[in-house]
Amino acid sequence: MTSPIVQSSDPVTLVGGGDLSPEDISQALSVAPCLVAADGGARAVIAEGHEPRAVIGDFDSLQPEDRANLPQDVLFPIREQDSTDFDKALRNIQAPLVLGVGFLGGRIDHQLAVFNALVRHADRPCLLLGAHEVIFHAPQRLELSVEPGSIVSLFPLASVTGRSHGLEWPIDGLQLAPDGRVGTSNRALGPIVLEMDTPGLLVLVPRVELNTVIRAFGISQTDSAERLAAELWPARAK
Template sequence: MNRPLVQSPGGVTLAGGGPVSATDLRRCLARAPMAVAADGGADRLLAHGVMPEAVIGDMDSLSEAARARIPAARLHPIAEQESTDFDKALRSIRAPFILATGFAGGRIDHGLAAMNALLRHAGRACILVGPKDLAFAAPPRPIALALRPGDTVSLFPLARVGGRSEGLHWPIAGLDFAPDGVIGTSNRATGRRVELAFDRPGMVVMVPRGRLDATIRALTEGGG
């Protein structure tokens, strides 16, 4: 792609147009201080007193009131309709990691589209912050998550994929995962470390929302 619209040496908090709680926004901004909005996510940020550094999308959801408050130089319209605003934002941001809030917990179709975007950008360290858990696309390298015994670790394939694990109650080696076949939801950690590796892109991993810092470390350490 061309030069990214947003560049940050630290994490970026990306807000979508779905529900964004004050608690989630505070948690994300504490770890990723630069606030960016995907289209109507700007309204969510402004409602919490946060001015976005940039707004990226087709601008069909951004309210006129928000548009009037945000400096024009911070608005980055991308007119094409072949991708979602979340996808447009992901491909336009360069940062060590992205915390995405307001993309899960609302409409089911929006949530599915967000998962699609995660997979399309599986090489990016992007974490969806949901009401009860976190979701991310497994990167194209092994990862190690610092969890607690009994923590739920759910695996949902969006493509045919195989892998291996250490520290899961039900090991995954030898399983042929597929969205219309074997899935791996409601697995759990047996100890304080879970290791995962997959043979190709396609797996979405979900862990408890209380493991945000551990997930950030797993996706950024050694992964660039």
């Protein structure tokens, strides 16, 4: 079994090369202090005066001047072209949580590839911070204390079934599928509970609920990746 490039007992901020602001990085670092860049995301990290613990990717977007400003021992090139830089980074980080910024907005094909990686690595706890939403792959069971009236969109990337409590339109007895019924623009009546039978469902909530989602994933100063892994989907068979 290959050892991960980054092993951290703290949550990890993973920075991509897409749309993001300095506020995105600072907000992410306030809750996920270990900093990692995916390929060209290193530029934004350097511009904000930070040094990443690691830069992971195929390096086709890492500019020579940015590479020159980084120590060689933080550079981890993975040259294969069968996966995205987000995928390469996510599968090589072992941490209680990965908080990704710079992966939403911009090109739609890039975002779709990121969502694909979230589902394929359902055993990796990861939240994506966008301009308006927090997006994550639904674990087997989720308790989320969002404000009543908050939008809770459910979008399947596979055929999935499950049960819900606290949603205006429950999902009990429904089959959600990317080419069938989806669950966008649902609303919370109060705290919600989701119980899913299989992986493949993305959850989207307003960005203001970021800390609520982090708490729902059980992150605290005493949490560890091993403790959290028991609450997630098992890793896919190779």
